[in-house]
Amino acid sequence: MSHFRFTQNAAFLACAFVLVACNHFNPDNGPIRLNQVGFAPDQEKTATVVISNPQIIKSSNCYILNIAGDTVWRGEASGTMLNPVSGKPCQIVDFSDLTACGEYTLYVENDQMSNLQFQISNSPYRELTRQALRAYYHQRASMATEEPYAEGYARPAGHPDDHVIVHASAATDERPAGTIISSPGGWYDAGDYNKYIVNSGFTMGVWLMAYEFNKAYYDTLYLNIPESQMNKCPDMLSEAMYNLRWMMTMQDLDGGVYHKLTEPAFEGFIRPDQCKKPRYVVMKTTAATLDFAATMALAARVYEPYDPDFCKEAKEAAIKAYAWAVEHPEVYYDQPKMNAQFASTSCPDGAKNEEMKQCGEVEITTGAYDDFDVNDEFYWAEVELYLLTGDEQYKANVKDHAGAIANTLAKDGKYYLPSTWGNVAELAYLELLLQGKTDADALLTYLAPYLDEADTISVFRSPYGNRESDFFWGCNSEGCCWRGVECLYAYRLTGDEQYRINAQRCLNYILGQNATGYCYVTGFGSRPTSHPHHRLSYTNPHGTIPGFLAGGPNPAQQDRITDGVKYTKNVPADESYLDFQPSYASNEVTINWNVTLFALTAGIDALE
Numbered sequence: 204m205s206h207f208r209f210t211q212n213a214a215f216l217a218c219a220f221v222l223v224a225c226n227h228f229n230p231d232n233g234p235i236r237l238n239q240v241g242f243a244p245d246q247e248k249t250a251t252v253v254i255s256n257p258q259i260i261k262s263s264n265c266y267i268l269n270i271a272g273d274t275v276w277r278g279e280a281s282g283t284m285l286n287p288v289s290g291k292p293c294q295i296v297d298f299s300d301l302t303a304c305g306e307y308t309l310y311v312e313n314d315q316m317s318n319l320q321f322q323i324s325n326s327p328y329r330e331l332t333r334q335a336l337r338a339y340y341h342q343r344a345s346m347a348t349e350e351p352y353a354e355g356y357a358r359p360a361g362h363p364d365d366h367v368i369v370h371a372s373a374a375t376d377e378r379p380a381g382t383i384i385s386s387p388g389g390w391y392d393a394g395d396y397n398k399y400i401v402n403s404g405f406t407m408g409v410w411l412m413a414y415e416f417n418k419a420y421y422d423t424l425y426l427n428i429p430e431s432q433m434n435k436c437p438d439m440l441s442e443a444m445y446n447l448r449w450m451m452t453m454q455d456l457d458g459g460v461y462h463k464l465t466e467p468a469f470e471g472f473i474r475p476d477q478c479k480k481p482r483y484v485v486m487k488t489t490a491a492t493l494d495f496a497a498t499m500a501l502a503a504r505v506y507e508p509y510d511p512d513f514c515k516e517a518k519e520a521a522i523k524a525y526a527w528a529v530e531h532p533e534v535y536y537d538q539p540k541m542n543a544q545f546a547s548t549s550c551p552d553g554a555k556n557e558e559m560k561q562c563g564e565v566e567i568t569t570g571a572y573d574d575f576d577v578n579d580e581f582y583w584a585e586v587e588l589y590l591l592t593g594d595e596q597y598k599a600n601v602k603d604h605a606g607a608i609a610n611t612l613a614k615d616g617k618y619y620l621p622s623t624w625g626n627v628a629e630l631a632y633l634e635l636l637l638q639g640k641t642d643a644d645a646l647l648t649y650l651a652p653y654l655d656e657a658d659t660i661s662v663f664r665s666p667y668g669n670r671e672s673d674f675f676w677g678c679n680s681e682g683c684c685w686r687g688v689e690c691l692y693a694y695r696l697t698g699d700e701q702y703r704i705n706a707q708r709c710l711n712y713i714l715g716q717n718a719t720g721y722c723y724v725t726g727f728g729s730r731p732t733s734h735p736h737h738r739l740s741y742t743n744p745h746g747t748i749p750g751f752l753a754g755g756p757n758p759a760q761q762d763r764i765t766d767g768v769k770y771t772k773n774v775p776a777d778e779s780y781l782d783f784q785p786s787y788a789s790n791e792v793t794i795n796w797n798v799t800l801f802a803l804t805a806g807i808d809a810l811e
Contacts, residue, residue: 232720232730235311235319236663239715239728241327243811244302247704249664250319251716252280252311254292263313265296270306280311286662287669289718289775293662320729328710328808331727333424334750335801339442340428341739341748342794344398344449344475345387352428356748358739361475362396363387364482367464371545371563372486377456380563386464386484389449392570393793394736396475397465400453401572403446404494405624406794408583410443411498411505412630413802415637416695420809436509444510447502447517450495454520458527459487460495462536465569472784474742485567488536489528493580494627496524500587501634518591525584532581538571572624578604579628586631590638601631623681624795633692643696650693653686654701657708665712666690666705671758674776676788679723679755680796683709684803691806703810710803713752718777724800725751725792734784736791741784751792752800756780762788 236251252263263280280294296311304325310318341348347360365385374380389398414421414437421439425431430441453461466480499521503514546566574580582604589597622629635641653666661669667683668674675682687709694702715722715730722728725735726749733747740747758776762768768786770779780789 233317233319234313234315235309235317236716236718236720237309237319237321238711239319239321239722239730240331240724241322241324243325243327244304244323245811246299246707247664248297248299248301248323249711249716250296250298250309250311251663252294252296252313253286253718254283254294254313255315263294263296263311265298265309265311267298267301268308268310275303275307276301280313284662286718286775286777287660288671288674288777291775295662295664326808326811328804329424331724331750332801332804332808333426334726335724335752335797335804336424336439336442336750337426337428338748338750338792338797339390339446339794340426342390343445344389344391344396354427356743356745358474358743359476361478362482364464366482368481368483368561368563370483370485370565370567372541372567373455373461373484374563375455375457381561384452384484386449386452388452389446389464390794391475391739394738394787394791395469395569396478396738397463397469397569398449399463399465399570399572400450400460400491401462401488401494401574402624402793402795403450404491404498405627405630406798407443407446407450407498408494408501408627408630409622409795409798409802410439411501412633412637413798413805414439414505416691416802417805417809420805424805434509436506440506440509443502444506444513447498447513450498451516451520453484453491454495454524455487458492458523459531460492460524460527462486462488462491463569463572465567467565468568470738472738472741475739481561481565483563483565483567486536486541487527487531487534489531489534489577490536490572490574490580492524492528492531493577493584496521496528496584497580497587497627497630499524500584500591504587504591521584521588521591525588528577528581528584532577535575535577536571536573537575538567538573542566574625579626579631583627583631583634586634590634590640622685623677636692636696643693646689647693647697650689650702653690653705654699657705663708663712663716663718665708665716667709668712668717668777671776674756674758674779676757676759676761677754677793677796678757679713679752680793680799683712683755684752684796684799687803688799688806691803703807706803707807710807713800713803718775719756719780721753721780721782723753723755725749725753732782732790734782734790736784736787750797752796753780753782753790753792754796755789757789760788762786 234253234255242248265278267276269275280296283292304323306322308318308320344362364387367384367386369378369382371380392399422437426438461484470478499517503517507514585597585600657664657666667686687706690702690706713723722731725732725747732753756779758779
């Protein structure tokens with residue numbers, strides 16, 4: 204485990220699936236690469252044409268027809284340029300001067316005739332944002348998803364989590380191993396059915412910061428969830444509360460926070476209500492406790508107009524968690540070491556099988572979310588507690604930890620803060636930036652090289668996707684969507700139009716203007732991701748649930764190594780993607796990836 208997390212049981216998959224050569228799951232998507240969801244009238248509008256026969260390269264004639272069949276635009280593609288990742292020749296079609304709302308088809312004639320549909324509308328990403336948020340309703344644990352809220356994807360309840368066992372690694376005198384606690388609610392983390400505080404905390408951080416960034420937009424966004432119109436809280440915050448309430452149940456009596464709530468090994472691809480394995484809270488860690496502290500402090504500020512009682516409770520929980528972390532600054536989650544220490548020490552002599560399970564002596568093999576450097580977690584927690592309380596001690600600690608992570612904040616004189624569940628320093632930095640507590644120089648220095656890059660070297664007109672290092676586990680979120688979010692912050696701070704354009708270009712990449720030609724969001728576009736590594740979609744009788752972002756091209760191909768998933772030989776890094784359910788390395792969905800998607804789509808849509 205490093206920057207990624209495994210969410211499968213290799214032995215299960217090998218038995219459950221007949222893994223054949225699966226190139227047919229990545230069909231020939233034709234040569235046109237285009238944002239398949241749509242454009243606003245005043246947006247830049249481009250498409251990329253991949254030359255299928257490098258031996259026949261000529262200027263592509265292009266035209267656009269409206270839904271009535273009238274030709275509304277004609278032009279030619281640009282000169283040929285090479286994809287810097289794959290070396291494939293490509294051309295660019297720019298039809299930005301087409302501004303009338305409507306449904307259209309782009310036709311391109313090169314060595315063959317090809318076409319692809321798109322639309323122009325005044326609010327092209329509102330439904331996408333809505334579904335990306337509604338994806339979390341479908342991820343709710345401990346309850347059935349019912350009509351009318353399920354909107355066609357109802358399922359029975361699973362994992363009540365009212366009988367959760369304290370694992371031996373989490374035992375205390377007050378709660379010895381085998382103690383039963385209740386920890387219902389929250390969201391399933393990803394394609395699996397477990398719940399992890401570290402990833403949940405990061406997700407909540409981006410979520411609540413996105414709300415602060417575009418409150419007026421989110422306040423009017425109707426999600427059709429059970430809480431809609433039942434309270435004065437915006438739907439977006441009501442959905443988040445379902446997860447925040449679960450997180451609060453994960454705090455132990457002494458203030459420390461359990462790392463995760465999990466079954467011992469990943470469940471198979473079955474419905475939640477069919478899952479019968481016992482569930483455990485596992486080990487209190489410094490990272491989980493600090494992420495919890497930061498999340499609760501942030502929530503205590505954001506929810507103040509809507510739920511003062513919750514805010515008081517959240518503030519107390521955050522302070523107590525931070526105090527525990529200060530007392531336990533180096534408690535790291537090391538799953539192999541934990542299993543070696545606790546999987547055979549907690550039960551009475553002679554206890555076997557079910558007895559061992561009930562008293563907490565069991566090996567845990569689910570997602571680790573391990574992190575052995577918590578300077579960034581301290582930094583984030585201290586920033587949020589300072590912004591909440593104004594306490595000068597937290598402010599002093601912020602300065603101390605800012606110095607400790609200086610090599611992360613600045614590398615070779617440049618801002619360098621990849622924002623992931625394992626590196627939350629940028630969340631703290633952006634919070635200070637948004638609250639006017641620091642200046643934007645570092646962010647703008649970091650983003651400056653990307654302002655012109657899309658015009659100069661990108662065949663997909665994007666500041667993302669121009670080098671092999673852009674592609675890794677979860678790159679669609681942590682690489683592409685997040686860079687777009689950063690550009691939105693920069694645009695808010697400077698008013699420089701190029702930042703807004705490059706945020707849009709990042710979204711174009713996700714929605715189809717990329718090397719594979721897929722729209723990487725389930726249920727959207729003419730060529731969407733349709734077979735995600737997602738138990739809830741796989742077992743739903745109505746098919747794949749819309750609104751989920753796929754992880755994206757991943758040349759490491761960990762699923763090929765462990766489960767025999769077959770990729771085309773020597774596939775380029777930006778095409779190392781399979782729309783194939785067993786491909787967890789490229790096609791899983793997670794709560795932390797979806798949050799960057801809607802932060803980007805809402806941010807762009809709000810500007811329109």
